[in-house]
Amino acid sequence: MLGSGIIKGFYITAKNFVGSFFTTERLTTIQYPEVRAKLPHASRSFPFLVYDGDSPIDGLRCVACRICEKECPPQCIYIVAERDEKGKIMKKPRIFDIDYSVCMGCQICVEACPFDSIKMDNVYEIAVRDRYEGLLMHRDQLAKPNSYFHHINATDATEVDNRLAEEKRKAEEKARAAAAAKAAAAAKAAADAAVAQAAKPATPPVPETK
Amino acid sequence: METLEQIRDRIAAQFGAGAVTLVTNPGPAAQHSLLLASHAARDIARFLRDDPGLRLDFCSNATGVDWPDKEIVETTKTTQPDPAGGPAKVVETKTKRLQPGCLEAVYHLYSMALKSPAPVIIRLRTVNRTDDVTLPSLTPVWRSCEFQEREIYDLYGIVFTGHPDLRRILMWDEFKDHPMRKDYVSPDDYEWEPTPHDDVLERAKAHYPAPSASTTQTPEVTK
Amino acid sequence: MSATLPDINIALPNGATARRVEDEFHGDLLEISLGPHHPSTHGVFRMNATLDGEIITTLKPVFGYLHRNHEKLGETNSYLANIPYTDRLDYLASLTNNWAYVHAVEKLAGFVPTERCEYLRVILGELSRIINHVCLVGFLLNDLGTSFTPLLYSLRERERMLDLLEELTGARMMYNFMRFGGLRTDVSADWLARLKTYLEGLFARYLDEQDALLTGNEILLARTQGTGVLKPGLAINAGITGPGLRASGVDYDIRKVDKYSIYERFDFRVPLGEHGDTYDRYMMRMLEMRESVKIILQAMRDLPEGPVNDPKAKSRGLRPKAGEAYGRIECPKGELGFYLISDGTPNPYRYRVRPPSFINLTVLEDMCVGQTLADAVITLGSIDIVLGEVDR
Structure with missing residues (x-):
């Protein structure tokens, strides 16, 4: 019958309209900003820097290795390492800038970082009045505590914490073993020297430098 | 097949x-x-x-x-007998050849x-x-x-x-160069933006008058 | 007024009046420029049309407004850094773009993805086909003037699928999820279970409802049947691919022809049209969505355990041996191919995208000439273009 398709269509729209009062399955929108959809843990927007402890400068995990700067596809990261009084490069950034207006949130910096220091934030309301400087994020704006990372993505943050703790424990064990071995070797060398050349003073073993 | x-x-x-x-x-x-x-x-x-x-x-x-044109350096080794009667010398000659692009x-x-x-x-x-x-x-x-x-x-x-309608398709009609060529020099007169990269900044600056005091702050200066 | 032009209104037998068409104007051609900022052009796309009355006599597509020389960018980036850029080509189905690119790089470098990865790629690829077709059906109906109801239902379902993908990949559209020889992360069983529940529940209901709402609707039939006809011979010669080609009755689906990835293991049919008109192209999408659901459910059933990444393949600092490769897959809009030439450096020497939307536009004029302007709008809508891919 001509028109039956149209009548069927009206039935569907009526079902959706009435249904939207009773079930969220039929509902299309929510009332932002009063109501906000819950973001999933993996949700990402822009990168930030994680710091441990209380100091956003001393606690930064970043060692200014510049791998992320090199890997970043749109080249929005800019890093200059800190130097001490003698001009020697230190393992932390003096400048760490991310241009949020250029960043495309691809997460490649996070994958590239070997120190788990750069992670993805999930803020999305970052509108500013100044188009240029306002979205150029500096080190102090980017640094956020580890507790914040736990807050936005507890699964990943716990996993990273456990991994870092494990690495630290292993490094400590290794250092302890190395120190013990060095002490033993030193004692042995001292004993040997004492036996062989009682007249000459034993030279202390040179500590290993890395 | x-x-x-x-x-x-x-x-x-x-x-x-x-x-x-x-x-x-x-x-x-x-x-x-x-x-x-x-x-x-x-x-x-x-x-x-x-x-x-x-x-x-x-x-x-x-x-x-x-x-593009490529310069190919070819090394050929030739053995030259020593006129004084000693052992033959191996002489390397390098020839540069321009492979046309x-x-x-x-x-x-x-x-x-x-x-x-x-x-x-x-x-x-x-x-x-x-x-x-x-x-x-x-x-x-x-x-x-x-x-x-x-x-x-x-x-x-x-x-x-023999193409029925050979016109520019992606670039605008007045555009001069061919951007996918390897020797294409991209323009550097973009709108002045304080990107974190100083070399980009320097090149862009040359095209614009000195910006006003509120925007002269380069990213080098950290707050 | 009536004194100077006494006979401008003609009385009709039913009592109404009609405006007389002045004879000296009849036959004059009117040139109009539709776009680039026009809601019916799906982005910044322009159609320079010449009209005789309401009938199109010539139509020249003009584009390039979104051109950013994607291919030049690709030649300055490392192989890994190109993956997020491919997301921005066809932004309605980013996962298939990722897939086509990693597929070409895998051919270039000789990597073989793992079993589990292949299954997951099929699941994600078909999901993105569904998302694309859901959008297409909604926007096509919007072009027809069905202001908003079918589009809103479509976007509601798309939103649910995007929520699932956001949970998995972290982003709603720019996923950046595939890697050479694998995926960025593994997919949890819980996520797959939820996807399955969704596809069998709400999404199946959506498909049935959309069918009931639209497929038999007399107005839709009157508007779409017989408009924008594309003959199979021209379609093949003009390199049309995807649902647009199959609507003309040409049985060519790269999933079946190339048997890339693991598609030969699944039981699915390739829907074919008969007339090559807008209605057939619409129906192709509705039917393909059902087939895609079938493929996803089969892939979930057979999904093996195991590693998701090929341990031999590396993504960062990849330097393939000198050579070239052309890899193509069936993306929702047609054949998406990547042609790569490597010279042994970390950047591709040549990075070429074979964009299906761009080549499918070749016959837009042939399909629109002789039709009314309103039909040109829905013909363009049924070709399914995304300007991010056309302009690159």
Whole structure:
């Protein structure tokens, strides 16, 4: 019958309209900003820097290795390492800038970082009045505590914490073993020297430098 | 499906041995291709499309590649007998040879009728990159080349003879250069933006008067 | 007024009046420029049409407004850094773009993805086909003037699928999820179970409802049947691929022809049209969505355990051996191919995208000439273009 398709269509729209009062399955929108959809843990927007402890400068995990700067596809990261009084490069950034207006949130910096220091934030309301400087994020704006990372993505943050703790424990064990071995070797060398050349003073073993 | 060697031999038998050369591909994909002489290219293309054994009726992809002039240093070793009667000396002579560049158009052909899973690739090369950059258009054979050849003309500057409507397609009509060429120098007069990269900043600055005090702060200065 | 032009209104037999068409103007051609900022052009796309009355006599597509020389960017980036850029080509189905690119790089470098990865790629690829077709059906109906109801239902379902993908990949559209020889992360069983529940529940209901709402609707039939006809011979010669080609009755689906990835293990049918008109192209999408659901459910059933990444393949600092490769897959809009030439450096020497939307536009004029302007709008809508891919 001509028109039956149209009548069927009206039935569907009526079902959706009435249904939207009773079930969220039929509902299309929510009332932002009063109501906000819950973001999933993996949700990402822009990168930030994680710091441990209380100091956003001393606690930064970043060692200014510049791998992320090199890997970043749109080249929005800019890093200059800190130097001490003698001009020697230190393992932390003096400048760490991310241009949020250029960043495309691809997460490649996070994958590239070997120190788990750069992670993805999930803020999305970052509108500013100044188009240029306002979205150029500096080190102090980017640094956020580890507790914040736990807050936005507890699964990943716990996993990273456990991994870092494990690495630290292993490094400590290794250092302890190395120190013990060095002490033993030193004692042995001292004993040997004492036996062989009682007249000459034993030279202390040179500590290993890395 | 015939192998590429068989196709080459059949083309050579019909159009002369100079009309076709096999270009091997050393990579793991091993997609070899046929380099066609441009004077016979359109006839060969028609042959490839209409031959009942090939029926390459679908030209999937047409694109350009730029091969700039390349300086190749060749080292030859010659043995020269010592006139004083001593042992012969080995003399290395280095010769520099300029391999002339060209622009290349690459076409990936498939057969929809025979449902061939592997492409037959044909390539056409221009004489040089500057003044003799014409190639015969394959649009009369495969309509799918129409926009793609316009794109090659736009981005690489290959002039296709016999193309029905050869105009720029992606760049605007007044644009001068061909941006996909390897020696294309991109403009640096972008709007002044304090990107974190100083070299970009410096180049962009040259195009604009000194910005006002509120925006002169370079990213070098941390707060 | 009536004194100077006494006979401008003609009385009709039913009592109404009609405006007389002045004879000296009849036959004059009117050139109009539709776009680039026009809601029916799906982005910044322009159609320079010449009209005789309401009938189109010529139509020239003009584009490039979104051109950013994607291919040049690709030649300056490393192989890994190109993956997020491919997301921006066809932004309605980013996962298939990722897939086509990694497929070409895998051919270039000789990597083989793991079993589990292949299954997951099929699941994600088909999901993105569904998302694309859901959008297409909604926007096509919007072009027809069915202001908003079908589009809103479509976007509601798309939103649910995007929520699932956001949970998995972290982003709603720019996923950046595939890697050479694998995926960025593994997919949890819980996520797959939820996807399955969704596809069998709400999404199946959506498909049935959309069918009931639209497929038999007399107005839709009157508007779409017989408009924008594309003959199979021209379609093949002009390199049309995807649902637009199959609507003309040409049985060519790269999933079946190339048998890339693991598609030969699944039981699915390729829907074919008969007339090549806008209605057939619409129906192709509705039917393909059902087939995609079938493929996803089969892939979930057979999904093997195991590693998701090929341990031999590396993504960062990849330097393939010199050579070239052309890899193509069936993306929702047609054949998406990547042609790569490597010269052994970390950047591709040549990086070419074979964009299906761009090549499918070749015959837009042939399909629109002789039709009314309103039909040109829905013909363009049924070709399914995304300007991010056309302009690159």
